[in-house]
Amino acid sequence: MTEPQPHRVASCHSDGTGAVAPAGAPVVALVGAPNVGKSTLFNALTGARRSVGNWPGTSVEVGRGAWKGRRVMDLVDLPGAYSLDAASPDEELTRALLVDVPACELPEVTVVTVDAAHLARSLYLVSQLRELPLRLVVALTMDDVARRRGITVDAEALGRELAVPVVVVDPRRRAGLARLHDAVLAQLDAPVPAARPVPAGLGEFELADDRFAWIESAVARATTQTAKPGQSWSDRIDRVALHVVWGPLLFLATMWAVFQLTTTVAVPLQDALDTFVAGPMSDLTSTALRGLGAGRIVTGLVVDGVIAGVGMVLTFVPLMAIMFVLLALLEDSGYLARAAVVSDRVMRLIGLPGKAFLPLIVGFGCNVPAIAATRVLSTRRQRVLTALLVPFTSCSARLTVFVLLGAVFFPDNAGTVVFAMYLVSIALIVITGLLLKKTLWRAMGSEPLIMDLPPYQRPTLSLVGISTWIRLKGFLQTATGIILATVVVVWALQAWPVRGEGEFADVPVQDSAYAALAETVAPVFAPAGFGSWESSGALVTGFVAKETIISTWAQTYAVADPEAGGDGAELGAELRRSFDESSGGHPLPAVWAFMVFLLAYTPCVATLAAQWREIGARWTAFGVAVQLSVAWVLAVAVFQVGRLFW
Structure with missing residues (x-):
């Protein structure tokens, strides 16, 4: 019995088998961790009816849809992944489609969904992608949740720190989608940026420490805490909902x-x-x-x-x-x-x-x-x-x-x-x-x-x-x-x-x-x-x-x-x-x-x-x-x- 084989995204120079956008349309990949609104954003951008779930695994298959606007793009919804260090078949698939493919088969632009309420944790995937020669756009979701928790994220400042365009979106209410479309179009016309320099000779743990330091610096410069962290009403509900008995x-x-x-x-x-x-x-x-x-x-x-x-x-x-x-x-x-x-x-x-x-x-x-x-x-x-x-x-x-x-x-x-x-x-x-x-x-x-x-x-x-x-x-x-x-x-x-x-x-x-x-x-x-x-x-x-x-x-x-x-x-x-x-x-x-x-x-x-x-x-x-x-x-x-x- 053999393992399921990874699905492969069609080459950017192929006929795009499986795509619903016109032949030759630029390929845009949508990536992000589970529960950051990635599949919801995919549905909002394409009008697709893809299943949306609050757990990993519901987006194992690669989804595709036509992202229409001033220019039609072929949007590819990759499986949810916390990082490129694959620990499951769905993360292996995402890594394969962003790392282990020839350059001509890479997406023209990669949109990374990031949770504003858990910014540092969400940026680890961004830090890994910045080490690759990829055009990136960060879609900042859950901004309303972050604000309710007293966290304010300055999207422009975060973009400067990451050297990546950052756009605040609310896919549940269809807000910010036009700005995201414009940001992706601008990246399509821009040259492929240089990868973030990483000191040579670092081991696995030293490289992770370097990424965390980069993330910590970006978060410190781009966010403000307007209220003392405390137990939110969500945490209070979870005291019952997650209790061992109740x-x-x-x-x-x-x-x-x-x-x-x-x-x-x-x-x-x-x-x-x-x-x-x-x-x-x-x-x-x-x-x-x-x-x-x-x-x-x-x-x-x-x-x-x-x-x-x-x-x-x-x-x-x-x-x-x-x-x-x-x-x-x-x-x-x-x-x-x-x-x-x-x-x-x-x-x-x-x-x-x-x-x-x-x-x-x-x-x-x-x-x-x-x-x-x-x-x-x-x-x-x-x-x-x-x-x-x-x-x-x-x-x-x-x-x-x-x-x-x-x-x-x-x-x-x-x-x-x-x-x-x-x-x-x-x-x-x-x-x-x-x-x-x-x-x-x-x-x-x-x-x-x-x-x-x-x-x-x-x-x-x-x-x-x-x-x-x-x-x-x-x-x-x-x-x-x-x-x-x-x-x-x-x-x-x-x-x-x-x-x-x-x-x-x-x-x-x-x-x-x-x-x-x-x-x-x-x-x-x-x-x-x-x-x-x-x-x-x-x-x-x-x-x-x-x-x-x-x-x-x-x-x-x-x-x-x-x-x-x-x-x-x-x-x-x-x-x-x-x-x-x-x-x-x-x-x-x-x-x-x-x-x-x-x-x-x-x-x-x-x-x-x-x-x-x-x-x-x-x-x-x-x-x-x-x-x-x-x-x-x-x-x-x-x-x-x-x-x-x-």
Whole structure:
């Protein structure tokens, strides 16, 4: 198994493969440490919809966009890096693109984002870049945070000390962007400056001391402290948020509130959409198709397939939107970054560094980018173990199924049920990690967590909107892509008679090829209480994408009784009947067992592809075997124990 190869920026004399700016546009690199606003600045300058996060690892891939103005430039967003002394794959990539390339492939200008509130720390990367023959522009962010802390940075004085243009920007509010554009244009027309002279013969530590002395001098001449340093309100909040006891409790309470608010607000909206899709929308479509002379097959595919399947998934859009808005508010406020610190002790317990929790946090949104985010870890063994644990995080696709089952079987406590599944997800990660540490990863030690925490700040409407749309668009793309393809396949199998006297597209679903195939799998799940062909068939399609479980159920029950209308109440009644029959009169433990299996087994084919790319085929196959084994054993245990009490 080989390590992922670094992405390379196209040569400045090539055709710029992957760039969105016109051919021949000057290449401008955007670099900076995590949490200084680099990706936010990239989005503001290019209008891109790149994911923005308050932790390292969310920008591992190289992003590109057209920076438009008086001159269009090809802006390249490099992975976050504290310095050019690479300690992780993302920092290795940034170093490779700024240092280890031929001169003609270097960016024409490099924009370095620097945090005004932590100026000395942010300037270390600038000091290293000044030792190279590069045109530089410093984008000074977080100036408002610095001023609230009594720190005033004189941008002109700082520019003189660094011998680099310095521009104050606020990417969250789109301030200073025009001045930054002008500064970069001026650098494009200027000759490449001489590198900062460094005394010859210095060792590694002596060179670092020289850089720190240069930084200290620049900071002393360019900043003033107008108030005595004291404990800020952000520090006072962190006394609770990062407390060894209150911190985890606050995090759990916050997430419970998110899930409770999501289900409380979204379920009525979801019901209204479901009623519209299953009623007027289906009726109008059927009438229109008959008016156009469409036959039974076309009408069945569109109404019982696409509308019943994809339409049911799309009713979850309000729920996903509310969830994503709440998470974006927590993220933009700076709170979610504290989760890594809170979880550091747990991560070290299973032999992983605290920052391994950051890809896992990403996984609660989607497992695919979480797998890629494991590149932030410093060793391959850490990356492989974390990539194997990511699939146990409850992604947003599973959330839709949890909410449906919670609303049907636990209508008064749906939010608490969803929250409980997230607790189970965390427990699975810890327990599986401990087992792997005691077996295959016995020699791997942990390391302390070192990271910058972003300041608490008031979320901005634009950034919350962008973050929400990025996630919601991914959900919609899945619904219109993979789910649509799955819906068509499921409909074709359900329309294909293999017993009885039905004809194609006019057959009871229990006599279809779909039911026959599902029945061959169903006995495997009988000990877990959901050994019906309806549930087993949905789990098989869920292997493609978890949202397809809902669409498959909707298709199954709509096809089973086309005259019933297939509304949300009908689906709920059918689910209750199915689980009651398969569990022998113990539907509630069977539902819990189903949700546990859904949580633990392979997330989707896209996650498998991401794992294959990052950790290789052998570890991916090993992970699938572990997930299926853990899922089945836990599901059986939950049902067999649960039926003693329910």
